[in-house]
Amino acid sequence: MEMLTPNLNSEANIPVYQQLYHYIKNEIKDGRIPCNSKLPSKRKLSAHLNISQNTIQAAYDQLIEEGYIQSFEKKGFYVNKLDHLQSITLPSVTAATPVMNKKAEVIYDFSNHGVDFDAFPFVQWRKLSKEVINEYDKELLLLGDSLGYHQLRCALASYLHQSRGVNCSENQIVISSGTEMLFQSLIQLFDSSYVYGIENPGYEKLNQLFRGNRASFIPIRIDDRGMIPEEVEQCQPNVLCITPAHQFPSGQIMPINRRIRLLNWANHQPDRYIIEDDYDSEFKYSGKPIPALQGIDENEKVIYMGSLSKSISPTLRVSYMVLPPHLMYTFRKELSYQLCPVPIFEQKVLCRFMEEGYFERHLNKMRNIYKRKRELLVTSLQDMNPEIKIIGADAGLHLLIQLPNHMSEDQLILSALAKGVRVHQYSKYYPNQIALPDKPTILLGFAMITEKEIEAACKLLKDAWFST
Amino acid sequence: MEMLTPNLNSEANIPVYQQLYHYIKNEIKDGRIPCNSKLPSKRKLSAHLNISQNTIQAAYDQLIEEGYIQSFEKKGFYVNKLDHLQSITLPSVTAATPVMNKKAEVIYDFSNHGVDFDAFPFVQWRKLSKEVINEYDKELLLLGDSLGYHQLRCALASYLHQSRGVNCSENQIVISSGTEMLFQSLIQLFDSSYVYGIENPGYEKLNQLFRGNRASFIPIRIDDRGMIPEEVEQCQPNVLCITPAHQFPSGQIMPINRRIRLLNWANHQPDRYIIEDDYDSEFKYSGKPIPALQGIDENEKVIYMGSLSKSISPTLRVSYMVLPPHLMYTFRKELSYQLCPVPIFEQKVLCRFMEEGYFERHLNKMRNIYKRKRELLVTSLQDMNPEIKIIGADAGLHLLIQLPNHMSEDQLILSALAKGVRVHQYSKYYPNQIALPDKPTILLGFAMITEKEIEAACKLLKDAWFST
Numbered sequence: 054m055e056m057l058t059p060n061l062n063s064e065a066n067i068p069v070y071q072q073l074y075h076y077i078k079n080e081i082k083d084g085r086i087p088c089n090s091k092l093p094s095k096r097k098l099s100a101h102l103n104i105s106q107n108t109i110q111a112a113y114d115q116l117i118e119e120g121y122i123q124s125f126e127k128k129g130f131y132v133n134k135l136d137h138l139q140s141i142t143l144p145s146v147t148a149a150t151p152v153m154n155k156k157a158e159v160i161y162d163f164s165n166h167g168v169d170f171d172a173f174p175f176v177q178w179r180k181l182s183k184e185v186i187n188e189y190d191k192e193l194l195l196l197g198d199s200l201g202y203h204q205l206r207c208a209l210a211s212y213l214h215q216s217r218g219v220n221c222s223e224n225q226i227v228i229s230s231g232t233e234m235l236f237q238s239l240i241q242l243f244d245s246s247y248v249y250g251i252e253n254p255g256y257e258k259l260n261q262l263f264r265g266n267r268a269s270f271i272p273i274r275i276d277d278r279g280m281i282p283e284e285v286e287q288c289q290p291n292v293l294c295i296t297p298a299h300q301f302p303s304g305q306i307m308p309i310n311r312r313i314r315l316l317n318w319a320n321h322q323p324d325r326y327i328i329e330d331d332y333d334s335e336f337k338y339s340g341k342p343i344p345a346l347q348g349i350d351e352n353e354k355v356i357y358m359g360s361l362s363k364s365i366s367p368t369l370r371v372s373y374m375v376l377p378p379h380l381m382y383t384f385r386k387e388l389s390y391q392l393c394p395v396p397i398f399e400q401k402v403l404c405r406f407m408e409e410g411y412f413e414r415h416l417n418k419m420r421n422i423y424k425r426k427r428e429l430l431v432t433s434l435q436d437m438n439p440e441i442k443i444i445g446a447d448a449g450l451h452l453l454i455q456l457p458n459h460m461s462e463d464q465l466i467l468s469a470l471a472k473g474v475r476v477h478q479y480s481k482y483y484p485n486q487i488a489l490p491d492k493p494t495i496l497l498g499f500a501m502i503t504e505k506e507i508e509a510a511c512k513l514l515k516d517a518w519f520s521t
Numbered sequence: 522m523e524m525l526t527p528n529l530n531s532e533a534n535i536p537v538y539q540q541l542y543h544y545i546k547n548e549i550k551d552g553r554i555p556c557n558s559k560l561p562s563k564r565k566l567s568a569h570l571n572i573s574q575n576t577i578q579a580a581y582d583q584l585i586e587e588g589y590i591q592s593f594e595k596k597g598f599y600v601n602k603l604d605h606l607q608s609i610t611l612p613s614v615t616a617a618t619p620v621m622n623k624k625a626e627v628i629y630d631f632s633n634h635g636v637d638f639d640a641f642p643f644v645q646w647r648k649l650s651k652e653v654i655n656e657y658d659k660e661l662l663l664l665g666d667s668l669g670y671h672q673l674r675c676a677l678a679s680y681l682h683q684s685r686g687v688n689c690s691e692n693q694i695v696i697s698s699g700t701e702m703l704f705q706s707l708i709q710l711f712d713s714s715y716v717y718g719i720e721n722p723g724y725e726k727l728n729q730l731f732r733g734n735r736a737s738f739i740p741i742r743i744d745d746r747g748m749i750p751e752e753v754e755q756c757q758p759n760v761l762c763i764t765p766a767h768q769f770p771s772g773q774i775m776p777i778n779r780r781i782r783l784l785n786w787a788n789h790q791p792d793r794y795i796i797e798d799d800y801d802s803e804f805k806y807s808g809k810p811i812p813a814l815q816g817i818d819e820n821e822k823v824i825y826m827g828s829l830s831k832s833i834s835p836t837l838r839v840s841y842m843v844l845p846p847h848l849m850y851t852f853r854k855e856l857s858y859q860l861c862p863v864p865i866f867e868q869k870v871l872c873r874f875m876e877e878g879y880f881e882r883h884l885n886k887m888r889n890i891y892k893r894k895r896e897l898l899v900t901s902l903q904d905m906n907p908e909i910k911i912i913g914a915d916a917g918l919h920l921l922i923q924l925p926n927h928m929s930e931d932q933l934i935l936s937a938l939a940k941g942v943r944v945h946q947y948s949k950y951y952p953n954q955i956a957l958p959d960k961p962t963i964l965l966g967f968a969m970i971t972e973k974e975i976e977a978a979c980k981l982l983k984d985a986w987f988s989t
Contacts, residue, residue, distance in 0.1 A: 135777065196835050262857040278588070309601075310603055368661060368866070396864065
């Protein structure tokens with residue numbers, strides 16, 4: 054090839070060498086400069102284009118580095134052979150985003166996926182954040198312990214012991230982002246042949262999670278005291294996943310007898326474990342909090358899980374688990390490549406939030422707020438119709454109702470929605486839709502809705518459900 | 522049972538009803554109150570203990586709720602039968618933490634696991650954090666999009682397009698915590714029969730990760746242009762995991778020809794994909810940055826991955842991937858239960874950091890700092906001995922060296938350590954120790970070490986490696 058004549062503009066924003074580089078690259082890609090052809094020498098091109106040899110060198114260097122051309126000593130610059138990009142036809146996939154249901158106009162939502170908006174401790178959180186982001190703190194830039202920030206694990210161990218009766222040292226605690234991640238780690242930790250027994254009805258994500266991780270699971274029925282031991286014996290799982298403090302979604306508390314029976318089931322075989330998900334145990338409005346199952350486990354059978362999603366905010370994405378020592382040993386050995394996913398900034402803010410007493414005060418405040426909301430909701434429901442059956446212990450952030458009318462679950466939901474109130478499906482918590490409840494049941498969360506809204510919404514629900 | 526006589530103290534910190542509840546619970550647990558026995562009536566016990574019937578009711582309620590006793594209408598309160606907790610002998614496990622190697626006294630460390638300490642933008646980060654934690658911002662408490670904060674995905678899409686030539690919309694981006702998590706999602710997304718081809722040598726965690734997730738993988742050799750296409754053909758993986766911008770750890774840039782060949786390999790079959798891990802591409806010190814492989818993919822074959830671990834800090838734990846539209850469709854359908862693990866606070870701070878131009882300025886600053894460090898390290902090594910071979914492109918945060926002496930890798934590391942300098946193993950990046958390098962090779966990271974320390978450390982290394 055004799056010469057190149059690009060259209061270079063020395064006053065453009067892009068440096069001239071890059072303009073040249075782009076020009077040659079495109080000429081090569083489009084086949085206008087054939088492979089194996091020799092590029093003009095720097096000296097010649099410099100004279101031709103009236104730009105410095107350095108500029109040309111920079112463009113050529115870039116082309117060499119990207120493999121478009123090659124330099125041969127004392128011979129010059131040659132264009133490499135490029136394989137052509139083959140085009141294949143893509144399998145015809147409708148690549149559009151899955152269609153969302155058309156949104157009905159929702160005025161009030163009894164959602165159970167959040168916390169009270171007005172009570173978040175913004176002032177304290179802002180203050181602590183500002184204090185934590187300290188340029189003299191090298192810890193903020195150091196990849197710390199893969200289990201989570203040590204001081205936060207200490208604060209958690211002490212909180213869990215005092216408030217939940219959990220017996221553990223900070224060295225048994227793993228901090229993660231959401232209970233889903235903890236389950237994922239456990240699936241990796243346990244033998245791949247293990248079968249997980251999950252509550253039916255239960256937390257709706259568990260079956261997706263086990264399926265996604267290609268782990269076997271069996272939905273096991275619950276009665277009014279939690280998972281049924283006879284069914285556990287029959288289904289022969291290795292690991293039970295239960296919510297004894299406040300069964301989700303039925304809202305029952307597992308009595309001590311049932312707890313002991315399930316623990317004894319686990320004690321019978323070395324490959325049996327219980328995962329205790331203590332997701333909202335902070336909120337119990339009458340009586341004393343019921344200590345965690347972990348506290349009465351003497352044989353390293355219980356993995357305790359909790360999160361700050363209900364007690365502070367789900368957007369923190371902070372969860373934790375307490376592993377029995379022998380499992381922690383395996384965890385450290387096998388899963389040390391998993392780094393703690395929570396940013397160290399946030400772990401430090403949270404740690405101070407706990408250490409300086411803000412967490413305890415926040416919990417006390419929230420307990421009162423939610424207790425009041427629950428009472429108001431119960432009263433409003435009873436006022437609406439005294440025969441509405443309210444299901445679930447005086448605890449947590451949701452309750453269930455069954456209505457003395459003949460509407461189906463869908464009818465209840467749709468008629469409420471027609472009035473602008475979103476109430477929630479209970480049947481969706483039955484994995485594979487096994488053993489559905491005899492009576493249509495509705496779930497009402499009361500954390501995110503305000504007291505005023507509860508009253509207004511219940512008036513609308515009365516219209517929806519009881520105005521013939 | 523006739524009567525109970527606990528030792529109650531009305532002036533203690535614990536309320537009397539709780540003292541009574543604890544007393545009865547322990548009596549039941551220890552077998553001193555046998556099962557099926559009737560507890561004293563509230564009236565009788567109230568008279569006996571001289572406390573109100575309400576107090577006794579509260580204690581009994583708690584016991585009922587926990588399942589220790591039961592109330593039968595018009596009959597009274599009866600103790601339930603409790604299964605005894607069986608004790609089994611635990612398998613003898615040495616539950617101690619795995620023993621760490623005794624730490625030699627390290628004065629200087631050429632670590633490649635961090636960033637420059639002194640250059641983190643504390644002031645800006647603190648300011649943005651303070652601004653973001655705004656009590657009127659409901660978004661901070663709402664579980665947002667499971668793919669990550671929408672505005673941050675927009676900022677990333679625009680950054681990736683401008684600086685890396687990645688073509689994508691924000692709807693193709695998934696934000697996560699660390700590339701490990703992204704790989705974990707992909708393993709779930711792809712068919713479980715898929716075989717992953719990983720670079721040999723390569724990122725040390727990949728084989729642990731695939732093993733932990735029970736996915737099949739094959740280490741595939743690289744030459745000085747990256748993964749060898751002939752070996753790819755021979756090994757028949759489904760998904761290639763490569764680092765074309767700056768191969769880790771060898772430091773090479775994959776030329777365009779090789780890129781096209783690997784893309785063509787992927788184009789040949791519908792079940793072939795390439796995961797492009799662009800882990801430190803922000804740092805290239807001469808020539809123009811080389812655009813991402815994703816930018817020349819026309820057939821939805823490339824999954825692009827990146828993180829802010831090298832460009833801002835690994836402690837942020839923010840990573841992201843760009844999925845081709847048809848894979849994003851499946852991702853949304855199958856993995857929607859996975860919530861974005863990054864706290865919304867942090868996503869918002871980061872978003873502003875990018876939108877307000879801080880990120881670009883930070884990158885420019887860091888590029889200069891690291892470029893200077895690399896130049897100083899190269900000069901110091903050449904001064905040490907002009908025959909030291911320096912391997913790796915003028916890019917990234919680490920380089921490799923081979924020495925003109927006859928020490929083994931271990932000898933090089935240990936003799937350096939004896940002088941107080943930690944240099945790093947290269948052979949550990951060979952999964953299963955396949956096809957080890959012909960010559961002992963050492964990895965030197967230069968992000969965390971200061972310029973002064975580089976000079977001092979190189980003097981010590983000269984003593985360690987070239988005295989006598």
